[in-house]
Amino acid sequence: MSAAEQDLIQALSDEEIGEIEKEITHLNGRKSAAIDALKIVQKHRRYVSDESLQAVANLLGMSFAELDGIATFYNLIFRKPVGEKVILLCDSVSCWIMGGVDIREKIKSKLQIEMGETTPDDKYTLLPMSCLGDCDHAPAMIVGEDVYRDLTNERIDEIFDE
Amino acid sequence: METPLTNNIGPDKPFPDLAVYEQNGGYQTVRDTIGKRSPTDVQEAVSESRLRGRGGAGVSTGMKWGFVPMDNASPGHKYLVANADEMEPGAFKDRVLMEFDPHQLIEGMILSAYAIQADIGYIFIRSDYYLATARLKAAIAESRDKGYLGERILGTDYSFELHVHVSAGRYICGEETALLNSLEGKRANPRTKPPFPPISGLWGRPTIVNNVETLCCVPHIVQNGADWFRSLGRAEDAGTKLFGASGRVKNPGCWELPMGTPIREILEGSAGGMQDGYGLRGFLPGGGSTGFLTDEHLDLPMDYDAIMQVKSRLGTGTMIILDDRTCPIGMVENLVNFFARESCGFCTPCRDGLPWIEEILHKLETGQAEPEDMNILAQQAGFIDWWGSDSSSNGNTHCPLAPGAIEPLESARKYFADDFERHIRDKKCSYR
Numbered sequence: 187m188s189a190a191e192q193d194l195i196q197a198l199s200d201e202e203i204g205e206i207e208k209e210i211t212h213l214n215g216r217k218s219a220a221i222d223a224l225k226i227v228q229k230h231r232r233y234v235s236d237e238s239l240q241a242v243a244n245l246l247g248m249s250f251a252e253l254d255g256i257a258t259f260y261n262l263i264f265r266k267p268v269g270e271k272v273i274l275l276c277d278s279v280s281c282w283i284m285g286g287v288d289i290r291e292k293i294k295s296k297l298q299i300e301m302g303e304t305t306p307d308d309k310y311t312l313l314p315m316s317c318l319g320d321c322d323h324a325p326a327m328i329v330g331e332d333v334y335r336d337l338t339n340e341r342i343d344e345i346f347d348e
Numbered sequence: 349m350e351t352p353l354t355n356n357i358g359p360d361k362p363f364p365d366l367a368v369y370e371q372n373g374g375y376q377t378v379r380d381t382i383g384k385r386s387p388t389d390v391q392e393a394v395s396e397s398r399l400r401g402r403g404g405a406g407v408s409t410g411m412k413w414g415f416v417p418m419d420n421a422s423p424g425h426k427y428l429v430a431n432a433d434e435m436e437p438g439a440f441k442d443r444v445l446m447e448f449d450p451h452q453l454i455e456g457m458i459l460s461a462y463a464i465q466a467d468i469g470y471i472f473i474r475s476d477y478y479l480a481t482a483r484l485k486a487a488i489a490e491s492r493d494k495g496y497l498g499e500r501i502l503g504t505d506y507s508f509e510l511h512v513h514v515s516a517g518r519y520i521c522g523e524e525t526a527l528l529n530s531l532e533g534k535r536a537n538p539r540t541k542p543p544f545p546p547i548s549g550l551w552g553r554p555t556i557v558n559n560v561e562t563l564c565c566v567p568h569i570v571q572n573g574a575d576w577f578r579s580l581g582r583a584e585d586a587g588t589k590l591f592g593a594s595g596r597v598k599n600p601g602c603w604e605l606p607m608g609t610p611i612r613e614i615l616e617g618s619a620g621g622m623q624d625g626y627g628l629r630g631f632l633p634g635g636g637s638t639g640f641l642t643d644e645h646l647d648l649p650m651d652y653d654a655i656m657q658v659k660s661r662l663g664t665g666t667m668i669i670l671d672d673r674t675c676p677i678g679m680v681e682n683l684v685n686f687f688a689r690e691s692c693g694f695c696t697p698c699r700d701g702l703p704w705i706e707e708i709l710h711k712l713e714t715g716q717a718e719p720e721d722m723n724i725l726a727q728q729a730g731f732i733d734w735w736g737s738d739s740s741s742n743g744n745t746h747c748p749l750a751p752g753a754i755e756p757l758e759s760a761r762k763y764f765a766d767d768f769e770r771h772i773r774d775k776k777c778s779y780r
Contacts, residue, residue: 284596319443323600331478
């Protein structure tokens with residue numbers, strides 16, 4: 187490993203490296219931890235920058251391109267900066283039937299952003315998400331790690347006024 | 349009526365942590381089985397129970413297990429994977445099982461792993477199931493502390509380690525070979541079959557991938573016997589199942605009922621019928637990749653073959669209801685949008701065909717469609733369809749994602765043909 191590559195691994199914190207190495211122990215081969223490693227980095231840094239991605243690639247013994255191919259395949263690996271909390275708004279069929287489009291418009295106007303954008307105060311990023319598995323309480327969304335069900339315009343006001 | 353899968357679940361019941369779960373008889377089957385009954389014995393019980401995969405395909409669980417090599421000719425790891433990547437639109441039954449009775453899944457996995465002599469297990473769970481993930485991890489720790497998991501389970505020669513893998517989100521991970529690629533840290537493209545996973549799966553080793561609900565049935569079958577399990581079903585299929593309903597019904601939710609329960613009992617009984625002011629137009633019986641049925645099918649039993657005979661699928665058993673004030677074409681557009689977005693991009697009919705279909709459905713919904721567009725819809729669907737109509741180009745996709753995607757479309761073209769015609773003729777969607 188070259189000195190430059192060593193430096194890039196240092197772009198990961200000891201804590202991140204420790205967590206990634208732990209995942210590797212119950213997998214078969216270092217590359218197998220690719221998705222876990224990306225998720226660990228994202229947990230600590232909100233998103234996976236080019237620099238982090240290169241560092242993870244080096245740590246796992248794979249090329250940048252191979253790892254980026256994996257990172258960009260998955261919906262929930264963010265390769266661009268996101269806000270403090272990501273809003274995953276279900277846009278699948280049961281939520282659509284139960285008025286999900288109105289809820290989407292309400293959130294957009296409430297936060298003054300379009301789908302895929304982040305609020306100017308860096309608090310929220312709004313993303314569409316495939317069926318969240320809360321179909322009996324549609325429409326539904328996840329904010330950060332909190333699930334909100336049976337959404338109405340009034341509920342949206344309450345949630346984001348808090 | 350017996351409800352083995354949800355015995356521990358209810359608003360007035362305490363959460364089944366290890367102590368409560370054991371009090372309710374939990375892990376007794378593990379105690380009675382590991383090291384005391386032979387793996388073959390467990391496999392036979394499950395085969396004879398006629399348990400079929402609850403993830404949607406309905407493959408016989410015992411038959412699937414039967415392909416795993418049980419001799420010592422090829423020493424090394426064998427794996428058991430719980431498919432908890434519940435991303436089918438309209439499906440939420442596995443979430444209920446994992447959130448409210450995590451030990452039941454773990455016990456099912458210990459017994460299933462023992463049956464195929466797997467030494468390592470993974471629960472492959474979708475990222476958005478935070479509560480289920482936390483409860484499963486806590487339950488695994490409790491179970492390991494008590495000696496039900498890990499090295500030399502309960503002092504026997506049998507060892508089984510269980511890990512949780514949280515996905516990074518992609519519907520195609522629910523396809524078992526895509527899931528295995530994802531577990532290996534790769535892009536989740538489905539693999540070419542054969543070889544099938546029971547022979548060559550995770551890292552090339554024998555692997556069984558079973559749905560969460562399937563695995564949850566196993567402790568009850570092993571404890572109470574195959575005859576008992578078969579007797580639970582009301583028609584041809586065995587056991588009970590979590591059925592669900594979402595959409596404009598009075599009481600959307602999820603209920604454990606016998607296999608073979610007539611659709612009408614679920615829709616009008618458990619789900620309470622349609623909301624006031626809404627009529628039933630149709631329904632997808634088993635999630636977003638199953639074809640529409642209508643009121644003429646209400647007396648069919650929710651059984652794999654009965655639903656297959658009317659060109660739909662039991663799927664996950666979680667129904668999505670189309671009411672008479674919602675546009676069927678809009679609903680299909682929403683579904684195709686989902687599948688187009690979730691396509692892994694590996695093969696052309698899916699990667700390019702689904703967005704084309706979505707575009708035409710969008711044109712219909714916005715009053716821009718021409719009569720010729722109906723031919724394109726039929727042609728594109730023909731490249732994908734697995735039901736086998738008359739074109740020789742049928743079935744040219746690598747996996748079942750795209751065929752599932754067009755099941756709602758093809759059935760909508762059949763049952764709601766008037767709506768398609770009206771959208772073209774009036775150049776607008778009359779439901780808005």
